[in-house]
Amino acid sequence: MSMEDYDFLFKIVLIGNAGVGKTCLVRRFTQGLFPPGQGATIGVDFMIKTVEINGEKVKLQIWDTAGQERFRSITQSYYRSANALILTYDITCEESFRCLPEWLREIEQYASNKVITVLVGNKIDLAERREVSQQRAEEFSEAQDMYYLETSAKESDNVEKLFLDLACRLISEARQNTLVNNVSSPLPGEGKSISYLTCCNFN
Amino acid sequence: MADNLPTEFDVVIIGTGLPESILAAACSRSGQRVLHVDSRSYYGGNWASFSFSGLLSWLKECQENSDSKEETAAAWQDLIHETEEAIALCRKAETIQHTEVFCYASQNAEDSVHEIGALQKDASSVSDTLTEPLHSAEMPEERQSDITSNEIPVEQTPRSDSKVSLEESDTEESLDKEKYCGEKTCVHPVSDGDMVENKPTVEDSTSQPKRNTITYPQMVKESRGFNIDLVSKLLYSQGSLIDLLIKSNVSRYAEFKNVTRILAFREGKVEQVPCSRADVFNSKELTMIEKRMLMKFLTFCLDYEQHPDEYQDFQQCLFSEYLKTKKLTPNLRHFILHSIAMTSDSSCTLDGLKATKNFLQCLGRYGNTPFLFPLYGQGEIPQCFCRMCAVFGGIYCLRHKIQCLVVDKESGRCKAVIDHFGQRINANYFIVEDSYLSKETCSTVQYKQISRAVLITDQSILKTDSDQQISILIVPPVEPGACSVRVTELCSSTMTCIKGTYLVHLSCESSKTAREDLESVVKKLFTPFAETEVDEEELRKPRLLWALYFNMRDSSGVSRSSYCGLPCNVYVCSGPDSGLGSEHAVKLAETVFQEIFPSEEFCPPPPNPEDIIFDGDDKQPDVPGTSTVTVAKLESPEEGENLESPLQN
Numbered sequence: 001m002s003m004e005d006y007d008f009l010f011k012i013v014l015i016g017n018a019g020v021g022k023t024c025l026v027r028r029f030t031q032g033l034f035p036p037g038q039g040a041t042i043g044v045d046f047m048i049k050t051v052e053i054n055g056e057k058v059k060l061q062i063w064d065t066a067g068q069e070r071f072r073s074i075t076q077s078y079y080r081s082a083n084a085l086i087l088t089y090d091i092t093c094e095e096s097f098r099c100l101p102e103w104l105r106e107i108e109q110y111a112s113n114k115v116i117t118v119l120v121g122n123k124i125d126l127a128e129r130r131e132v133s134q135q136r137a138e139e140f141s142e143a144q145d146m147y148y149l150e151t152s153a154k155e156s157d158n159v160e161k162l163f164l165d166l167a168c169r170l171i172s173e174a175r176q177n178t179l180v181n182n183v184s185s186p187l188p189g190e191g192k193s194i195s196y197l198t199c200c201n202f203n
Numbered sequence: 204m205a206d207n208l209p210t211e212f213d214v215v216i217i218g219t220g221l222p223e224s225i226l227a228a229a230c231s232r233s234g235q236r237v238l239h240v241d242s243r244s245y246y247g248g249n250w251a252s253f254s255f256s257g258l259l260s261w262l263k264e265c266q267e268n269s270d271s272k273e274e275t276a277a278a279w280q281d282l283i284h285e286t287e288e289a290i291a292l293c294r295k296a297e298t299i300q301h302t303e304v305f306c307y308a309s310q311n312a313e314d315s316v317h318e319i320g321a322l323q324k325d326a327s328s329v330s331d332t333l334t335e336p337l338h339s340a341e342m343p344e345e346r347q348s349d350i351t352s353n354e355i356p357v358e359q360t361p362r363s364d365s366k367v368s369l370e371e372s373d374t375e376e377s378l379d380k381e382k383y384c385g386e387k388t389c390v391h392p393v394s395d396g397d398m399v400e401n402k403p404t405v406e407d408s409t410s411q412p413k414r415n416t417i418t419y420p421q422m423v424k425e426s427r428g429f430n431i432d433l434v435s436k437l438l439y440s441q442g443s444l445i446d447l448l449i450k451s452n453v454s455r456y457a458e459f460k461n462v463t464r465i466l467a468f469r470e471g472k473v474e475q476v477p478c479s480r481a482d483v484f485n486s487k488e489l490t491m492i493e494k495r496m497l498m499k500f501l502t503f504c505l506d507y508e509q510h511p512d513e514y515q516d517f518q519q520c521l522f523s524e525y526l527k528t529k530k531l532t533p534n535l536r537h538f539i540l541h542s543i544a545m546t547s548d549s550s551c552t553l554d555g556l557k558a559t560k561n562f563l564q565c566l567g568r569y570g571n572t573p574f575l576f577p578l579y580g581q582g583e584i585p586q587c588f589c590r591m592c593a594v595f596g597g598i599y600c601l602r603h604k605i606q607c608l609v610v611d612k613e614s615g616r617c618k619a620v621i622d623h624f625g626q627r628i629n630a631n632y633f634i635v636e637d638s639y640l641s642k643e644t645c646s647t648v649q650y651k652q653i654s655r656a657v658l659i660t661d662q663s664i665l666k667t668d669s670d671q672q673i674s675i676l677i678v679p680p681v682e683p684g685a686c687s688v689r690v691t692e693l694c695s696s697t698m699t700c701i702k703g704t705y706l707v708h709l710s711c712e713s714s715k716t717a718r719e720d721l722e723s724v725v726k727k728l729f730t731p732f733a734e735t736e737v738d739e740e741e742l743r744k745p746r747l748l749w750a751l752y753f754n755m756r757d758s759s760g761v762s763r764s765s766y767c768g769l770p771c772n773v774y775v776c777s778g779p780d781s782g783l784g785s786e787h788a789v790k791l792a793e794t795v796f797q798e799i800f801p802s803e804e805f806c807p808p809p810p811n812p813e814d815i816i817f818d819g820d821d822k823q824p825d826v827p828g829t830s831t832v833t834v835a836k837l838e839s840p841e842e843g844e845n846l847e848s849p850l851q852n
């Protein structure tokens with residue numbers, strides 16, 4: 001894919017306790033399927049999906065934890081240069097909600113302070129087993145200045161909306177930044193991936 | 204921890220330093236079930252980088268006496284069967300010594316101008332708020348609001364069993380405004396006798412800009428803006444680490460910047476070494492004649508093999524002597540010897556020529572110096588390899604202690620480890636970072652030491668139009684035979700220090716304690732921060748806001764055979780070496796991998812996720828039980844991905 005194939009590129013990173021449905025959300029959105037079982041996808045680093053928003057092509061690069069959240073061992077480098085974070089919990093699991101402050105601390109430490117965070121309560125198809133009320137989550141997300149959404153990766157409820165809304169916000173944020181901030185300040189990601197470094201021969 | 208750790212693996216790796224992490228990635232990539240653990244709460248071991256308060260906690264932890272913290276761990280002795288033997292592992296690594304911290308920045312959050320002397324008064328009433336040890340925190344290191352202390356007492360911890368010869372430190376000579384010795388604050392007057400000789404090079408005397416003042420509370424508050432490496436390394440643009448990062452595609456987890464300048468220190472002056480053609484021509488320091496001489500010599504070095512007559516008679520001579528015969532001025536000879544070839548005074552001509560040629564070839568790869576630096580610090584690199592391991596199914600557990608190796612008496616092979624829960628974890632191969640090995644295992648091992656200093660300063664050692672330079676400077680030894688000191692200066696756009704500061708790393712092979720080895724160089728280049736400016740001269744030097752000295756053990760030269768009683772399927776990785784690159788770690792990882800899996804390829808490139816594109820409407824059928832991704836559409840591989848700029852217009 002060459003540069004001209006999209007107007008925007010964003011890195012979106014998923015975090016939250018193991019088992020809340022992060023991988024399912026990504027696969028539902030990128031592949032349109034709900035994988036059976038606890039299907040950790042071996043060898044897949046991030047998924048790409050290009051969406052069109054108001055005529056503009058937005059390439060979303062969506063990163064999953066690679067299972068490192070299971071024993072609380074996510075690498076800091078995972079958070080670097082993320083444009084957005086999807087912090088997920090499971091509405092049928094109180095524990096996954098109670099861990100959110102810990103995740104927020106980790107975000108505060110390692111993610112860019114410009115990052116957009118969305119709080120997602122997943123598995124709303126299991127309404128009868130709900131342990132975390134919508135109101136509690138709304139209050140929490142408001143206090144933390146986060147967007148909030150409830151989803152079901154299984155029933156494909158709100159999954160498109162989650163990513164598309166996020167893409168919209170990222171676009172408007174990016175626009176604002178270039179307007180307000182055309183003085184180049186050192187931001188995360190100012191560096192280059194190796195293949196982009198310029199060459200300058202002695203000869 | 205809700206989840207139970209599986210107990211069957213192919214490879215268990217203990218320690219998350221660079222060689223272990225590369226090995227983890229390599230093993231996992233080749234299909235092995237990998238468990239990768241570290242007893243610490245952070246990745247990287249002695250390769251880690253820390254936020255400012257993270258570093259303070261790390262220091263605290265280094266000083267904690269290992270015996271004082273007996274932890275309650277499940278007894279493992281009872282878990283060893285009759286047919287087995289246990290090899291106990293070490294509780295706490297002791298690889299850091301002689302830590303000394305000096306804070307020069309103002310302690311006052313409000314302003315920068317206030318009475319001198321007033322701030323040291325309460326130094327002995329040190330608060331304990333900083334004592335939260337790394338492991339106890341659920342989340343890694345810092346919690347900024349907890350750090351309210353405005354003093355950091357850091358003890359000098361001389362150890363009697365040290366290999367480093369300890370001399371009574373000469374406090375008289377110390378340039379410190381204030382020095383913390385345990386709970387006491389010793390205030391030493393600044394002696395600037397030997398600083399006078401240092402003339403600043405770039406004199407912007409027209410307008411002496413008013414210096415901004417970063418205070419200590421500010422550094423604590425913006426703690427996470429720092430990523431301070433324990434090692435002081437760069438990547439050679441033609442080096443084996445870059446090659447491995449590219450080959451394995453791990454490079455996509457990190458971003459890099461070019462080192463922008465190579466500096467030299469000569470006759471008390473810091474100068475930029477011109478090393479590309481453009482540099483040479485633009486240099487203001489060199490005369491026209493010098494420019495021509497240098498170009499001619501460098502051009503010759505590029506293919507010196509083709510001109511044996513030019514050097515044949517001097518092959519075994521010293522390179523420095525040979526340079527004299529080439530009619531080069533002392534200036535140029537210094538540049539070539541120390542900054543381009545980076546050879547020692549005792550190197551012979553052939554080595555010198557080879558190094559110079561190499562340098563010039565490295566220049567060709569990226570940018571105008573042969574070095575790269577990873578954004579957020581060198582500590583990112585081990586983590587990138589760990590992510591690769593995890594992506595291929597490796598399981599990660601920080602804060603997970605391993606108590607012992609379990610050896611089968613009959614076969615003599617290690618068959619399991621027992622962790623701090625008393626849980627037995629079985630595997631075929633075990634890779635252990637050497638600081639986890641017990642004193643008994645290492646009783647005959649001899650170590651070298653690395654002397655390190657970490658400085659936070661307010662200006663660059665060589666000011667130019669851009670304040671965003673990344674520089675390397677080699678300061679040759681004053682006495683012949685001593686080691687040269689390597690200085691790297693990082694600017695805030697490397698994401699390792701906050702705006703308005705520079706992060707300076709010094710390192711050399713130890714002959715004494717880190718401060719004894721490095722302080723003279725620090726004095727030459729910097730002046731301690733003081734609220735009232737004393738000396739016009741001193742004013743032009745960058746000011747020290749904060750300084751840390753420590754010695755790190757260098758086990759890179761230790762051979763496997765010097766460890767006592769290790770089973771053959773236990774492999775040992777060493778900590779960081781003193782070299783500028785990480786070639787040693789890469790070599791070590793590759794050697795161990797090839798030993799364990801001789802027929803497997805070492806870190807081949809994974810499939811590129813860029814090539815896996817899923818169209819929304821193009822639904823894939825569920826494939827129960829598969830762990831591979833269904834590739835909907837393959838695109839032609841891309842050169843690379845610039846993650847950074849969301850705007851591509």
Ligand SMILES: Cc1cc2nc3c(=O)[nH]c(=O)nc-3n(C[C@H](O)[C@H](O)[C@H](O)COP(=O)(O)OP(=O)(O)OC[C@H]3O[C@@H](n4cnc5c(N)ncnc54)[C@H](O)[C@@H]3O)c2cc1C
Nearest residue numbers: 439441442443543544545558561562565573782783784786
């Ligand atoms: C521009 C530049 C690039 C360098 N790149 C590397 C590198 O990629 N890998 C590395 O190990 N050292 C490199 N070096 C050399 C490095 O700075 C030290 O000179 C060397 O590591 C010191 O090792 P030694 O004296 O203990 O052993 P030595 O015996 O001097 O060297 C150790 C190893 O490094 C290799 N080496 C030495 N000089 C170079 C060189 N100029 N370029 C590439 N390899 C060299 C040797 O072949 C040997 O395998 C480079 C030096 C410069 C100036």
Ligand SMILES: Nc1nc2c(ncn2[C@@H]2O[C@H](COP(=O)(O)OP(=O)(O)O)[C@@H](O)[C@H]2O)c(=O)[nH]1
Nearest residue numbers: 018019020021022023024037038123152153154
């Ligand atoms: N009922 C229901 N189950 C879900 C949903 N999302 C995920 N799951 C299940 O939750 C478990 C964990 O999902 P996974 O995506 O692997 O979680 P992760 O560890 O956060 O990546 C799996 O068994 C999924 O089938 C959902 O929306 N509804």
Ligand SMILES: [Mg+2]
Nearest residue numbers: 022023064067
């Ligand atoms: Mg998952």
